[in-house]
Amino acid sequence: MTAWEAHARETLAGAGRRAGRARELVISLLARQQCCLSANEIFDSLRTKDRRIGLASVYRALDQLVGLQLVQRLEFADGARYEPLLPSGEHHHHLMCDDCGKVEPFADGGLERALDRVGGDLGYRVEAHDVLLRGACAECRA
Amino acid sequence: MTAWEAHARETLAGAGRRAGRARELVISLLARQQCCLSANEIFDSLRTKDRRIGLASVYRALDQLVGLQLVQRLEFADGARYEPLLPSGEHHHHLMCDDCGKVEPFADGGLERALDRVGGDLGYRVEAHDVLLRGACAECRA
DNA sequence: GTCAGTGCAAAGCTTTTGCAGCGCG
DNA sequence: CGCGCTGCAAAAGCTTTGCACTGAC
Numbered sequence: 227m228t229a230w231e232a233h234a235r236e237t238l239a240g241a242g243r244r245a246g247r248a249r250e251l252v253i254s255l256l257a258r259q260q261c262c263l264s265a266n267e268i269f270d271s272l273r274t275k276d277r278r279i280g281l282a283s284v285y286r287a288l289d290q291l292v293g294l295q296l297v298q299r300l301e302f303a304d305g306a307r308y309e310p311l312l313p314s315g316e317h318h319h320h321l322m323c324d325d326c327g328k329v330e331p332f333a334d335g336g337l338e339r340a341l342d343r344v345g346g347d348l349g350y351r352v353e354a355h356d357v358l359l360r361g362a363c364a365e366c367r368a
Numbered sequence: 369m370t371a372w373e374a375h376a377r378e379t380l381a382g383a384g385r386r387a388g389r390a391r392e393l394v395i396s397l398l399a400r401q402q403c404c405l406s407a408n409e410i411f412d413s414l415r416t417k418d419r420r421i422g423l424a425s426v427y428r429a430l431d432q433l434v435g436l437q438l439v440q441r442l443e444f445a446d447g448a449r450y451e452p453l454l455p456s457g458e459h460h461h462h463l464m465c466d467d468c469g470k471v472e473p474f475a476d477g478g479l480e481r482a483l484d485r486v487g488g489d490l491g492y493r494v495e496a497h498d499v500l501l502r503g504a505c506a507e508c509r510a
Numbered sequence: 511g512t513c514a515g516t517g518c519a520a521a522g523c524t525t526t527t528g529c530a531g532c533g534c535g
Numbered sequence: 536c537g538c539g540c541t542g543c544a545a546a547a548g549c550t551t552t553g554c555a556c557t558g559a560c
Contacts (some may be wrong), residue, residue, distance in 0.1 A: 244534045246540040280542040285525060301443040305524055321492055332490060340482040348474060349506030350463055358498045364491030386559050388515040422517040427550060447549055516557070526547070
C-alpha cells in the first residue's frame with residue numbers, strides 16, 4: 227500500500243466516512259497509477275475485477291476524494307480525469323498529444339515558481355492551478 | 369470592426385467558406401468580448417437580437433473558428449468557453465473564483481517564458497497551452 | 511445552379527440524482 | 536441497528552448529428 231493510499235483511508239475515516247466496496251477499489255486503483263484516469267477508465271478497469279461495481283459509485287467516490295483534497299480533478303476536452311494529490315504538495319502537470327491522444331505528466335520547478343508568483347501579484351488567494359500543454363509528441367512528430 | 373474581426377472574416381473567406389447569418393453574428397459578438405464565453409452564453413445573447421439563431425449553428429461556427437485557429441477553446445468544469453485568438457500571438461490565461469464562479473483574465477510574461485521553456489525541454493512540439501488558476505477572488509475572501 | 515450554412519429535432523456523452531437494499535462501525 | 540455506501544435506472548446537462556431548406560457566391 228502506498229503512502230497516499232494510507233493517507234487517503236485515514237483522512238476518510240477521520241471525516242467519519244465508512245469503508246465501502248466501490249470506494250476502496252477506486253482508491254487502490256488510483257494509488258497504482260502514474261498519471262490521470264477518466265471515470266470511465268476507472269469503471270472499466272474495476273468492472274473486469276468485480277462485476278458488481280456501478281459507474282455512479284465511481285463518480286461519488288471521486289467527488290468525495292476531490293472534496294477532501296485527496297484527488298485532483300483535471301478538465302480535458304473529452305471529459306474530466308482524476309489523479310492522486312500527494313500530501314507533500316508535490317505535483318505535476320500534463321502534456322497531451324493532439325494526434326494520438328496520449329497524456330503524459332511532467333514537472334518543472336521554474337514553472338511552479340512562475341505560477342506561485344502570479345497568484346501573489348493578484349487579489350486572489352490561489353488554491354490550485356492546472357496547466358495543460360497540447361501538441362505533437364515525439365512519436366507523432368515523425 | 370476590430371482587427372480580429374477583420375482577420376477572422378478574411379481567413380474564412382480565404383478558406384472558401386461562405387458568410388452565413390449565424391456565424392457572422394457569433395464573430396461580431398466574440399469580437400466585442402473582454403474574456404471567454406460559453407456556447408450557451410453566446411446563444412442566449414444572440415437569441416435576444418435574432419430569434420432565428422439555432423444553438424447547433426453556434427457550436428458549428430465555434431468549431432470552424434477553432435479549426436482555423438481564430439478562436440481558442442478553453443475547458444472549464446462546467447463546460448467549454450471560447451475567446452478570440454489574436455493573430456499577434458498575444459494571449460492571456462484565466463483565474464476562476466471557486467466561490468462566485470467569476471472568471472477573469474490575466475497575463476504574465478514570466479509565466480509565458482516558463483511555459484515556452486518547458487515545451488523545448490521535452491520531446492513535444494507544443495502548439496498551445498492552457499493555464500487555469502482557481503481560488504477565492506478579492507471580494508469572496510472578505 | 512451548386513453547395514456551404516442554417517434551424518430544428520433527435521441522439522450521444524459524460525455526469526448527477528432517486529431509490530431501495532446492503533453492510534460498516 | 537442507524538445511517539452511509541452501493542448498484543441500477545432514469546434524468547440532466549452540454550455537445551453533436553441528421554435532414555430538409557435557405558441563401559451566398
